[in-house]
Amino acid sequence: MRATRDTGTLDDADLRASDEARNLRALAVIERLALAGQPYTLSQLASRLAIPKATLMRLIEALEVCGYVSHVPDSRGAERGLSLGPRAARLALVTLANNNFTRAARSLLRALVDRVGETVNLTALDGDEVLYIERVETNEPLRMQMHPGMRVPLHCTASGKLFLSQMPAAQRREVISRLSLRRMTPRTITDASLLDAELDRLAARGIGIDNEEFVRGMVAVGVPVRAPDDAHVRAVLAVHGPTARVTLEQLMGLVPTLRETATALAPLLDWQRASKEEALAKREQAEKSHAANFAKDANDANDANDAKAGRTEGAKAV
Known part of the structure; x- marks a missing residue:
């Protein structure tokens, strides 16, 4: 008709x-x-x-x-x-899980776990949260169960604090002003000015640290993954473990090893160049x-x- x-x-x-x-x-x-x-x-x-x-x-x-x-x-x-x-995030993750980037990244992360003995993960900044892109668990029985696709806060995780620390000052303040700064543990930094000062210290060191700030009894250290010829932090590679087995100082000692893997991961970010x-x-x-x-x-x-x-x-x- x-x-x-x-x-x-x-x-x-x-x-x-x-x-x-x-x-x-x-x-x-x-x-x-x-x-x-x-x-x-x-x-x-x-x-x-x-x-x-x-x-x-x-x-x-x-x-x-x-x-x-x-x-x-x-x-x-x-x-x-x-x-x-x-639903859009799940669709993206299914796509990532079946592409060459994720397969290659997973292989590098598995090799890193074999070297350091603790769980490692690769994360990206997604809005005002941290998104788990890939993760390989340690074989140790005591570990925190998480999986790709999960989101965690910016203000109290090693990855989140590293992303924040690398932002220009004005952008960082704007993002922090939007965050709830919820107290996750007694060690969580919930004061914006104190968090800003902590981020300045981390920016100078080029790492992210979670000293039982997200989950009590868990510590983590992260390093940036930068795309080739690009100063922008595209992802964060982090290692974490329970304080019953590893100290923050011990994880800090793994930073050179983390940086090696981060360097190997960088060329894989060509898809995002x-x-x-x-x-x-x-x-x-x-x-x-x-x-x-x-x-x-x-x-x-x-x-x-x-x-x-x-x-x-x-x-x-x-």
Whole structure:
């Protein structure tokens, strides 16, 4: 059945075009949030994607129900913006688990565990949290069970503190202001000024330390993994163990060994060599092209409807 202005119905071709437009917009939202590295407000997202706010709001609601988008609260519980949801993270992890980067990284981490005797993990900064990318457990019976895909706080973990310590001062203060600084153990640093001072000390040493700040009885040390020809910290390689078996000082003695593996991991980050700014620029160019196509499709559809309406009116007159 063809569309008419009277009925407002769409024929099959119009429906397919409408579905394709919605699907492309949904993918554009997911890609934008994935590349942003920080939450977006609805207004920012609408501006970036050239999508009307009302349309975007309906799209966000559908993506949120499916678990692809989440609302991110600030430390006071007020909404701060939109970020990728847990289902998007799981999809990314499944992809990573089956690519060459993860297989090669896992091999290096296994070799490192054989050398140091404790659990090691590779993490990335994801918004205001630390995301476990890969992890290899020690064979020792006493260990903390975690797995890739889990998220841990920034302010009280070796990886998180290292990421924070490497940020420019203004960015670091902004991020810390958003964190709840929840007390996880008696050793957790919950004062922003004290945490900032601790991060300055860690920045000078180029490492991250967790001295029973996240889990009581567990200590950890992390070193940065930098992409080739790039000063930016792309990931953190960390080792941790229970104080019943290892001391923080002993883990500190493993830093040179950790750095060796971090150096070996760095070339594997070639898949991420293009900077986030370059990726966003490419995404913006594609989004503008999509927006132009959407506008053209809408105009063509309106012209077609006007023509059909004219034919209908002519038929009625006859």
